[in-house]
Amino acid sequence: MKNIQIIDGAANATFSVFQATEEEFAAIFPADRDMELVEDLIKRLGKKAAGSVLAQLWGRPILKRDALGIHGTLFYDNQHRRNHMPLSKREVDWDDGSLNQAQRELFARHR
Numbered sequence: 001m002k003n004i005q006i007i008d009g010a011a012n013a014t015f016s017v018f019q020a021t022e023e024e025f026a027a028i029f030p031a032d033r034d035m036e037l038v039e040d041l042i043k044r045l046g047k048k049a050a051g052s053v054l055a056q057l058w059g060r061p062i063l064k065r066d067a068l069g070i071h072g073t074l075f076y077d078n079q080h081r082r083n084h085m086p087l088s089k090r091e092v093d094w095d096d097g098s099l100n101q102a103q104r105e106l107f108a109r110h111r
Helices: 022-028 038-045 047-058 079-084 101-109
Strands: 002-007 017-020 035-037 072-075
Touching (some): 017 022, 017 047, 038 047
């Protein structure tokens, strides 16, 4: 199982974590992505298929303290982030100006 953190615009700011099967994760995050906007997911898979994948996900919440890593981030109500995300939607591809030195070195080793 892989852990996906949901970042949304809700006032409660829980940013919950859910577990996905390998197949679900690959559907949400293709091509080594680890970030996705839900609007792009729906556009790519279609509303019905995306809804089916997400329905399974919502049934498997996990406490943050029990999660062994965050493997992907799914953004809801965050269209304003689109222009700030790397086109690849991979964390390691953030612009160096957005990172501290330690992150630049870490991400460079994993590109």
